[in-house]
Amino acid sequence: xxxxxxxxxxxxxxxxxxxxxxxxxxxxxxxxxxxxxxxxxxxxxxxxxxxxxxxxxxxxxxxxxxxxxxxxxxxxxxxxxxxxxxxxxxxxxxxxxxxxxxxxxxxxxxxxxxxxxxxxxxxxxxxxxxxxxxxxxxxxxxxxxxxxxxxxxxxxxxxxxxxxxxxxxxxxxxxxxxxxxxxxxxxxxxxxxxxxxxxxxxxxxxxxxxxxxxxxxxxxxxxxxxxxxxxxxxxxxxxxxxxxxxxxxxxxxxxxxxxxxxxxxxxxxxxxxxxxxxxxxxxxxxxxxxxxxxxxxxxxxxxxxxxxxxxxxxxxxxxxxxxxxxxxxxxxxxxxxxxxxxxxxxxxxxxxxxxxxxxxxxxxxxxxxxxxxxxxxxxxxxxxxxxxxxxxxxxxxxxxxxxxxxxxxxxxxxxxxxxxxxxxxx
Ligand code: AMP
Numbered sequence: 313x314x315x316x317x318x319x320x321x322x323x324x325x326x327x328x329x330x331x332x333x334x335x336x337x338x339x340x341x342x343x344x345x346x347x348x349x350x351x352x353x354x355x356x357x358x359x360x361x362x363x364x365x366x367x368x369x370x371x372x373x374x375x376x377x378x379x380x381x382x383x384x385x386x387x388x389x390x391x392x393x394x395x396x397x398x399x400x401x402x403x404x405x406x407x408x409x410x411x412x413x414x415x416x417x418x419x420x421x422x423x424x425x426x427x428x429x430x431x432x433x434x435x436x437x438x439x440x441x442x443x444x445x446x447x448x449x450x451x452x453x454x455x456x457x458x459x460x461x462x463x464x465x466x467x468x469x470x471x472x473x474x475x476x477x478x479x480x481x482x483x484x485x486x487x488x489x490x491x492x493x494x495x496x497x498x499x500x501x502x503x504x505x506x507x508x509x510x511x512x513x514x515x516x517x518x519x520x521x522x523x524x525x526x527x528x529x530x531x532x533x534x535x536x537x538x539x540x541x542x543x544x545x546x547x548x549x550x551x552x553x554x555x556x557x558x559x560x561x562x563x564x565x566x567x568x569x570x571x572x573x574x575x576x577x578x579x580x581x582x583x584x585x586x587x588x589x590x591x592x593x594x595x596x597x598x599x600x601x602x603x604x605x606x607x608x609x610x611x612x613x614x615x616x617x618x619x620x621x622x623x624x625x626x627x628x629x630x631x632x633x634x635x636x637x638x639x640x641x642x643x644x645x646x647x648x649x650x651x652x653x654x655x656x657x658x659x660x661x662x663x664x665x666x667x668x669x670x671x672x673x674x675x676x677x678x679x680x681x682x683x684x685x686x687x688x689x690x691x692x693x694x695x696x697x698x699x700x701x702x703x704x705x706x707x708x709x710x711x712x713x714x715x716x717x718x719x720x721x722x723x724x725x726x727x728x729x730x731x732x733x734x735x736x737x738x
Contacts, residue, residue, distance in 0.1 A: 320427070320435025330637060335625060336420060338466055339440050343418045346459050348442055351417035353397035359387040365396035365604060367573025369514040371522075374506075376425040390424035394441040395574065395601065395617055396608075402445055403610035414447040420622070432593070432624055441598075441619035445605065448614035450550035453578045453600060454558070460582055460596060460618050461560060469595065469628040471585040475565035476551070478578055479516075479536050480544035481602070485576070488539040489515055499529050519569045535566040544577060551578055574601040578616065586628050595628070596620030638688020641727065643670035643695065644680040650695040657693060657705070657723060664724060684710065691727065 317323060324332055343350070363373050378390040391397055398417060402408065407415050420440045427433055442459060444452050457474060464472050479485060492515040496503065500511060504523040511518065518524070519533060540548060555562050562580075570579045579599030585591045598618025605613035641661055645654035654670045661668050669687060671680045677694070684692045694706040707726060708715040718726045 318435070320429035322434065322436075331626065331629060332622075335467070335622065335629060339418075339420065339463065342459065342463050342466060343442070345462075346416070346455070348416040348418045348444075348459070351398060351401065351419055351443075352421075353394075353401045353419065354391075355422065356388045356390050357397055357400065359389040361396050361400055361608070362389055362392060364607060365399060365574055366393065367514065367517075369510055369517050370573055371520070372425060376427055378424045378426060392423055392425045394419045394421075394423065394439055394619060395443060395604070398441075398443045398617075399445075399601075399604050399608050399610075399615065402443075402613070403605060403608055408446065408605070408611055408613055414452065415445045416442070417445075418442045432589070432621070432627060434623065438622035439619045440622055440625075441617060443615060443617035445613055445615040448602060450547050450554060450578075453547075453551050453616050454554040456598060456616050456618055457555070457562075457580055458558070458560065460580075460598070460620070463620065464582055464584070464595060464625075464628075467625055467629055469584050469586050469589075469625070472595075473583050473585075474555075474560065474562040474580060475568055475583055476555075476562050476578060476580045477536060477565050477568035478540060478544060478548035478551075479569065479576055479599075480540045480548075481576060483541040484536070484539050484544045485516075487541075488534065488536050491534040491539060492516065492518070495533050496529065502527065502529070514573065516569055517573075519567070536569070537564070537566055547577055570597060570599055574604040574607070575599040576602045580618070582620075584628065588628050589624060593624065594621075595624045638690060639669055640666040640689070640731075641668040641691045641693060642680075642684040642687055642689035643668065643693045644677065644684065645671060646677065646694075646696045647700070649700045650697070653695055653700060653705075653720075654693075657695075660724065661727070664728075666727065691730065693723075 359377070359379050362377060366373050368374065372392050377392055380388060382388055398419060402415065418441065421438060422436050423439050424436055426435060429435060442456060444456060461474060480488065493511065496511060496515065496518060500508060503518065504521065507518045507521050507524055519530065524530060537548070552564070568579055568581060577600040579597070581597035582595050584593055584595050589595070596619055598616070600614070600616040602614045604615060605611070641658070643654040643658055645651040658668045658670050671683060681692070689710060692708045692710060694708065699705050704717050704719050705723065706715055707718050709730065716726070
């Protein structure tokens with residue numbers, strides 16, 4: 313019997329996991345820099361949460377959710393995105409009552425969507441996301457955008473553009489919805505079945521349709537920013553002014569509406585033309601969602617956030633081999649007695665903070681030297697029969713190729729001295 317991984321999933325093997333860890337560390341560092349704290353919520357939630365929060369006319373909810381009944385007959389869903397869970401947890405943990413009004417949190421982990429797998433699109437993928445809840449201010453929108461831009465720049469992703477748009481507040485959206493309906497009504501029969509259903513329930517979703525994307529009626533559709541209320545326009549103008557002052561390049565992209573229902577006011581996407589990702593590829597996006605927390609039973613609370621697809625960030629990360637990732641010591645025993653001694657040595661060295669490993673396969677010196685090389689070991693400790701008898705080992709620096717005989721009781725101090733005296737290895 314042979315088992316394969318489910319379609320649309322990948323295994324991250326040790327060969328790739330270093331790169332993931334590197335990226336995760338970078339994301340955590342940027343988060344700390346912005347004083348954003350980590351929040352961890354369940355991988356599955358009640359199905360109702362997503363249909364409520366994400367919207368029951370969105371593709372994510374109607375077509376892409378992994379929904380199942382548990383043994384207690386509850387309908388649960390593997391999270392397709394992170395904001396709904398964070399907003400639910402914000403309410404459930406009464407975070408709105410905390411003394412610090414603006415709660416800034418980030419999350420990182422797997423998300424699940426039943427989509428057609430293709431390059432950069434999986435069924436289990438990972439997102440890093442940030443949510444800032446509790447303060448309605450264009451400054452917070454810009455804080456989010458700045459953080460998103462900082463991340464892509466820190467990862468060395470080339471040719472990025474920040475696309476922004478405003479969907480406005482309730483008043484703007486009501487006016488806009490009417491305008492959209494007037495625009496699409498005469499051509500409704502030419503649109504796909506889904507769009508015909510969206511027309512009544514949520515006409516904004518029509519603009520997101522993948523089937524009708526090329527229909528010219530899309531390009532000529534009214535633009536949200538022409539229907540902004542005074543208040544919504546002032547908010548958006550302030551966002552633009554702040555970006556100008558900070559000299560952050562952006563384009564106002566009036567077609568940007570984003571695929572999830574909870575957005576209001578500012579929405580944004582980071583689009584990269586990095587050749588490694590393919591032209592015009594969205595690495596992440598987000599926006600403001602002032603109605604969401606209230607929709608989930610909490611007090612009216614403004615929020616703004618964004619999420620990056622981590623696989624896309626990975627594709628863009630440089631492939632440079634990191635030579636500093638080698639281990640400190642590789643121990644090479646020859647024979648059973650030497651192996652006993654080797655295990656004692658690595659245990660002692662690990663307890664003192666050194667990263668080490670040894671040969672367990674019982675190979676000859678040549679094979680063991682190859683492993684020492686593959687692991688990028690700075691030092692190799694060779695233990696043959698003579699060494700066991702004489703109670704010493706041979707320590708070889710793999711950089712200078714110098715080799716010394718070191719008494720067992722002096723191993724730790726020898727290695728410590730070696731590191732202190734040689735800054736190249738630190
Ligand atoms: P969304 O939550 O739809 O706004 O998506 C945010 C980001 O997550 C996107 O810009 C993509 O980078 C990434 N993403 C969304 N769906 C997938 C998927 N099925 N596979 C890989 N990445 C995805």
